[in-house]
Amino acid sequence: MNRSKQGSRRSFLKGAGALGATLAGLSQARAQDTLIEVLRSPRRGNWEDQFDAVGTRAPEVRSRQPILSPATVSYVEQAIATYRGIVAQGGWPHVNLTERLKVGSSTPAVRDLRRRLIVSGDLPRNSGDSPVYDTFLDEAVKRFQMRHGMTADGVIGDVTLAALNVPAPIRLGQLETNLVRLHSMSGFLGDRYVMVNIPGAEIEAVENGRVAQNHKAIVGKTDRQTPVLTSNVHEIILNPYWTAPKSIIEKDIIPLMRKDPTYLTRNSIRLFDGQGQEVPPEQVDWSTNEAVNLRFRQDPGKINAMASTKINFLNPHAVYLHDTPQQSLFGQLLRFESSGCVRVHNVRELTTWLLRDTPGWSRNQIEAVIASGENTEIPLSTPVPIYMVYVTAWSTGDGVVHFRDDIYRNDGVDELQLSSTSL
Secondary structure, three states, X not given: OOHHHHHHHHHHHHHXXXXXHHOOOOOHHHHHHHHHHHHHOHHHOOHHHHHHHOOOOOOOOOOOOOOOOHHHHHHHHHHHHHHHHHHHOOOOOOOOOOOOXXXXXXXXXHHHXXXXXXXXXXXXXXXXXXXXXXXXXXXXXXHHHHHOOOOOOOOOOHHHHHHHOOOHHHHHHXXXXXXXXXXOOOOOOOOEEEEEEOOOOEEEEEEOOEEEEEEEEEEEOOOOOOOOEEEXXXXXXXXOOEEOOHHHHHHHHHHHHHHOOOHHHHOOEEEEOOOOOEEXXXXXXXXXXXXXXXXXXXXXXXXXXXXXXXXXXXXXXXXXXXXXXXXXXXXXXXXXXXXXXXXXXXXXXXXXXXXXXXOOXXXXXXXXXXXXXXXXXXXXXXXXXXXXXXXXXXXXXXXXXXEOOOOOOOOOOHHHOHHHOOO
């Protein structure tokens, strides 16, 4: 037995002895039973796995480092050097799992999984070669999932397995591709700004070089993509009207009206002609596409497509950030469901942050206006820059490297479209 393991066992026994001392007031039998329970606890794992990993956990994945921070470029350069070394050493093993793993499962494939996670830094190198899926391996899988924008549940489903088996040379190329993108955004972006990372379906509100808020987002479908752009948030609209773009009228609403003539009325959507006169739905010939020449406007309310809030910024694509009545979508792994605009989880937190320097708009005032149902336009005293970017790989330092699905196929490698993998 090596010295480190002897020391680890001595530390454990010392702790167990201290526990025994605290039980002095109990009967000797109860104290003995408690110590035996601690020693036999299944969560303790094997001696080898338990004590080799103590004090050698990988760095924390979560970070307040903005993706568009100037430091990110240097971190990605370091990651590229690391991944070049990984590739030169032959990359990582392919993981071939044919069964769902849980803590305590034992299968030869676990050894490949263990080696795979060691190479990528998710599992300490001195974690042994056990075929048992222990608690430390479970934590390593969760860390891997967090780095790839997945739900950190330790369950190796199809998407997690596909991400594990993306070859190291492809991940290296992904980092190199994104280094170019990050270089173009490495200048001063403002003391306060909003960043929407489209492939990550994530939003950062950044202040003084640190992430003040994180938000999940719903971004555009592959056939209705959210655009890359730079602008300034100049206005918040509470209880907004929603005007349907022509693409949605043509692709969605007209086909729905052909099936259900009550659709517009049930959803509080009214029609207006070019002179601003309201047009009754029954006067429209829905067997044709003549309706695209009308304006479709949905009244404010809980079923409004933007729900409580619209965050406006000038851009040629007519996109914006907004609330949504479909909050359940934020719990999905793949959040690419919109028609180009960006839906924001916990949008009122972001709204409060954006209106911080606009007098008279505290969180309480915002909530009061939303509760009133009154359509209210609020110009920001100081516009806040917004950057909608496409970044599928970056690093936040400490050797932590993040990857996301190349949802719009901009990286040019088929293996990076993990969203095409069956869930």
